[in-house]
Amino acid sequence: MEGIVVENLTKQFNSLTAVDNISLEIKEGEVFGLLGPNGAGKTTLISMLCTILKPSSGAAKINGYDIIKQPDKVRKSIGIVFQDPSLDDRLTGKENLEMHAMLYGLAKDTRKKRVDEVLELVELKDRQNDLVRTYSGGMRRRLEIARGLIHYPRILFLDEPTLGLDPQTREHIWNYIKELAKNEHITIVLTTHYMEEAELLCNRIAIIDYGKIISLGTPEELKKLIGGDHIILSVSDLEKANQVFPNAKEFDGRLALATKNAETEIKKVFDTASKNGIEILEVSIRKPTLNDVFLHLTGREIRDAKIDAKEAMKDHARRHGGM
Amino acid sequence: MSELIAVYTIWLREVKRYFRAKERLIGSIMQPIFWFLIFGIGLGSSIQFIDMNINYFSFISPGIVAMSLLFTSIFSGVSVIWDREFGFLKEILVAPVSRLSIVIGKALGGATTATAQGIIILIISILLGAKMSIQSILMMLPMMVVVSLGFVSLGLIIASLMDTMEGFQLIMNFLVQPMFFLSGALFPLTTLPEWLRMITYIDPMTYAVEALRYTVMGTSSFSITISLAFVFAFTVVMSVIASWAFSRRK
Numbered sequence: 311m312e313g314i315v316v317e318n319l320t321k322q323f324n325s326l327t328a329v330d331n332i333s334l335e336i337k338e339g340e341v342f343g344l345l346g347p348n349g350a351g352k353t354t355l356i357s358m359l360c361t362i363l364k365p366s367s368g369a370a371k372i373n374g375y376d377i378i379k380q381p382d383k384v385r386k387s388i389g390i391v392f393q394d395p396s397l398d399d400r401l402t403g404k405e406n407l408e409m410h411a412m413l414y415g416l417a418k419d420t421r422k423k424r425v426d427e428v429l430e431l432v433e434l435k436d437r438q439n440d441l442v443r444t445y446s447g448g449m450r451r452r453l454e455i456a457r458g459l460i461h462y463p464r465i466l467f468l469d470e471p472t473l474g475l476d477p478q479t480r481e482h483i484w485n486y487i488k489e490l491a492k493n494e495h496i497t498i499v500l501t502t503h504y505m506e507e508a509e510l511l512c513n514r515i516a517i518i519d520y521g522k523i524i525s526l527g528t529p530e531e532l533k534k535l536i537g538g539d540h541i542i543l544s545v546s547d548l549e550k551a552n553q554v555f556p557n558a559k560e561f562d563g564r565l566a567l568a569t570k571n572a573e574t575e576i577k578k579v580f581d582t583a584s585k586n587g588i589e590i591l592e593v594s595i596r597k598p599t600l601n602d603v604f605l606h607l608t609g610r611e612i613r614d615a616k617i618d619a620k621e622a623m624k625d626h627a628r629r630h631g632g633m
Numbered sequence: 634m635s636e637l638i639a640v641y642t643i644w645l646r647e648v649k650r651y652f653r654a655k656e657r658l659i660g661s662i663m664q665p666i667f668w669f670l671i672f673g674i675g676l677g678s679s680i681q682f683i684d685m686n687i688n689y690f691s692f693i694s695p696g697i698v699a700m701s702l703l704f705t706s707i708f709s710g711v712s713v714i715w716d717r718e719f720g721f722l723k724e725i726l727v728a729p730v731s732r733l734s735i736v737i738g739k740a741l742g743g744a745t746t747a748t749a750q751g752i753i754i755l756i757i758s759i760l761l762g763a764k765m766s767i768q769s770i771l772m773m774l775p776m777m778v779v780v781s782l783g784f785v786s787l788g789l790i791i792a793s794l795m796d797t798m799e800g801f802q803l804i805m806n807f808l809v810q811p812m813f814f815l816s817g818a819l820f821p822l823t824t825l826p827e828w829l830r831m832i833t834y835i836d837p838m839t840y841a842v843e844a845l846r847y848t849v850m851g852t853s854s855f856s857i858t859i860s861l862a863f864v865f866a867f868t869v870v871m872s873v874i875a876s877w878a879f880s881r882r883k
Binding site: 360361362382383385386390392394395396397398399400401405409410412413414415457 | 635638639641642645646649650653654719720721723724725726727728729730
């Protein structure tokens with residue numbers, strides 16, 4: 311069953327088209343990633359799906375409910391972790407969760423049980439009665455994830471869940487998300503501009519640039535877009551090796567062999583080399599990353615692509631001629 | 634039912650936050666005490682009232698209480714801007730509850746804390762020597778709630794027009810303080826020059842002060858019916874506008 315169906319969704323802010331005619335389907339139970347540089351339109355898309363923003367045109371259904379006609383039902387079906395913090399730091403962690411449970415209409419007895427459950431899930435039980443202002447960035451983010459889960463949502467939106475966190479905490483959060491996907495049977499939609507995050511967590515990824523989906527598929531499928539792996543060799547006799555592997559490219563005194571699957575091919579390479587009396591001194595495998603994919607699709611590194619929406623639009627106009 | 638729970642939830646948060654912010658609580662109680670000391674004792678001992686059978690201290694007590702209601706209420710209404718800036722407002726706005734419930738919860742929460750503070754100021758003024766009967770105190774309580782509701786709503790309206798807290802000082806200097814000083818909280822209106830008295834008549838705070846003062850003195854610059862009618866009308870109009878302004882904002 312489809313958890314989310316988006317049809318020709320568009321959002322315009324004056325002359326800027328932040329989300330440009332996007333259509334996509336997200337299956338139930340899937341971890342779906344929206345990947346793109348800042349200002350690409352990820353947050354705008356999510357805001358429309360969460361009924362915070364009204365679309366300029368197009369439609370979408372969340373858990374079978376129309377985002378324009380049935381906003382309250384949509385809101386009950388989803389949990390959201392915003393990009394920016396949205397906790398009341400003058401209240402305790404537990405109070406923040408209780409308040410959320412009340413706003414989402416959980417019955418009193420379920421409320422207490424559920425708050426305990428999610429506190430345990432994110433390992434904040436021992437800090438539940440401390441004011442949120444004493445929490446670290448990672449703890450706050452965990453509390454927000456816990457809060458998003460309280461009302462048993464079918465779909466959880468995570469907008470840049472690890473933005474601004476240190477590497478260790480980030481890995482911690484990744485583990486929670488993986489656990490959730492495995493144990494809670496919940497559909498997760500996350501936006502990110504971290505390649506490794508999308509690659510690690512998502513079943514499928516849509517790459518978004520200038521408000522449009524420029525590519526969609528599993529991480530493997532996307533990586534295949536730019537060809538397969540490379541086996542990099544350092545050899546004793548470069549000239550001879552060049553003759554033996556006619557397709558190899560030479561760089562920095564080494565050889566790069568393009569191949570579909572490096573792991574299965576590597577044995578053949580060794581066999582061929584030893585048969586021809588070439589000694590292999592060093593070998594490494596280079597796998598394409600989503601960053602390479604983004605580079606391939608847009609001609610830009612995703613890290614360099616951190617431009618604000620206005621800049622993006624100007625740049626877009628420049629590249630596509632006139633506006 | 635769920636909307637009622639939502640109102641209660643928002644209300645509860647306001648109240649918890651108020652009593653938890655100790656520094657603010659102390660500050661907002663110390664300020665009226667300074668007013669009492671400076672005006673009540675300082676000025677009170679050096680001027681003499683015509684036609685007054687009570688002391689100046691008892692005269693300004695309702696005024697100081699009203700001031701405390703005004704400042705606390707406006708502040709609590711305007712605090713929505715902080716909620717917006719610190720992101721918490723988003724959490725409330727995406728919840729499956731109506732905007733109206735959010736406004737009502739916020740207004741009732743603000744009115745509750747303002748009234749609580751008004752009561753504290755009232756007790757302090759009695760301890761400092763203001764004379765008022767139990768009856769007048771009991772009459773004041775419901776008035777304090779209504780007055781606060783009106784001012785919280787005014788604060789909410791201001792909040793819906795402002796994007797950041799930077800304009801807050803402007804609002805304090807050009808709206809809230811003039812409302813206080815022009816209200817007759819510190820001096821009787823009857824002896825004012827005609828043109829100044831006209832200005833005080835358009836100040837909603839004037840009627841709040843007069844209504845509260847009536848309960849203490851049994852008399853006021855104009856009839857209690859007019860004061861009460863004006864206070865009620867102000868509160869109703871402000872809360873309707875606040876609800877509208879809040880539902881309209883994206």
